[in-house]
Amino acid sequence: MPPPIQRNSLCYLYHYQFVRSKIKSPIEELIMNLMSTAVLDDFANLSPLLRIDLHSHTTCSDGGLSPEELIDRASNFQIDILAITDHDTVAGLDVAANYILEKNIPIKLIKGIEISTAWQGFEIHIVGLNIDIKNTQLLQLIDQQQEARESRAIAIGEKLERCGFPDVYHKAKERAGAGTITRAHFAKILYQQGDVPSLQKAFDKYIGKGQRAYVKPNWCSIKQAVEVIHAAGGSAVMAHPIRYDLSSKWLRRLIVQFKEDCGDALEVVLPQMAPQQRDLMLNYCLEYGLHASMGSDFHYPSKWSDLGRNLKMPERASPVWHLWAEPIEPIKLC
Ligand SMILES: [Zn+2]
Numbered sequence: 001m002p003p004p005i006q007r008n009s010l011c012y013l014y015h016y017q018f019v020r021s022k023i024k025s026p027i028e029e030l031i032m033n034l035m036s037t038a039v040l041d042d043f044a045n046l047s048p049l050l051r052i053d054l055h056s057h058t059t060c061s062d063g064g065l066s067p068e069e070l071i072d073r074a075s076n077f078q079i080d081i082l083a084i085t086d087h088d089t090v091a092g093l094d095v096a097a098n099y100i101l102e103k104n105i106p107i108k109l110i111k112g113i114e115i116s117t118a119w120q121g122f123e124i125h126i127v128g129l130n131i132d133i134k135n136t137q138l139l140q141l142i143d144q145q146q147e148a149r150e151s152r153a154i155a156i157g158e159k160l161e162r163c164g165f166p167d168v169y170h171k172a173k174e175r176a177g178a179g180t181i182t183r184a185h186f187a188k189i190l191y192q193q194g195d196v197p198s199l200q201k202a203f204d205k206y207i208g209k210g211q212r213a214y215v216k217p218n219w220c221s222i223k224q225a226v227e228v229i230h231a232a233g234g235s236a237v238m239a240h241p242i243r244y245d246l247s248s249k250w251l252r253r254l255i256v257q258f259k260e261d262c263g264d265a266l267e268v269v270l271p272q273m274a275p276q277q278r279d280l281m282l283n284y285c286l287e288y289g290l291h292a293s294m295g296s297d298f299h300y301p302s303k304w305s306d307l308g309r310n311l312k313m314p315e316r317a318s319p320v321w322h323l324w325a326e327p328i329e330p331i332k333l334c
């Protein structure tokens, strides 16, 4: 007698085929019929076969690809679920969603944002996932953050002017186009002009914390970001906790604060990360009852990281998507 067919196995196969080819062989038709009667609690059990990337950027902030180009790249990389999380803006999300619809691309778009916050003199990024981008509180916070960005950019431009780089603000603004202006735009201008040998050097020498053209940002608090993300129906994720250059004592303080402020998840998996760092983040999640997220923080194609690359949710983690009531679209057919 053949072994019984596992419902989840059918789901895996069904979803795999749906996303990858949409070609229905007789066996797939059979699976579809079986699946139509199956009920799933959530899509967590399907995640091993899904390619999920919950952190990426477009030209609407400091990314190198337009929303459409990003979706095309995600499609080429066979990403199943992609969150676009531009800095303090949701401008790319409708464009991306319409493009997916128009081209019938089998990608589930998670609407997101990455909010800059200030904590103890550090800039901490809080990603909001699965948000309602029309929420009034969210739109108000975006306006407030954009104003803070604009006045900071003007002040950075003035300081750079005093360092001997005229008109950098306008050049950076032009470079940002309709998108959100960030320090990365200033770095790109200095690099292009040959004033610094690399983008990182622009930060190390001029616009990074404590340097000659550094301007303290006037961001919202972590609490405010988390509250607004929740008001917009989303999950609040602390982005790249390992990249804040904090000692372990300060990192723990930050995570305790985030938890106190009702944050939901830590970004536990990033593309370039030592296994010990990932384990440390996972242990923080388990210790403080936080969920786990994963994302490439993709900005532009590079040889070091790309959409969905090296992202695998650890088995012991409770993925952030457990918090979402809505399963991904293809599985709605189950
Ligand atoms: Zn970030």
Ligand SMILES: [Zn+2]
Pocket: 055, 056, 057, 085, 114, 239, 297
């Ligand atoms: Zn980011």
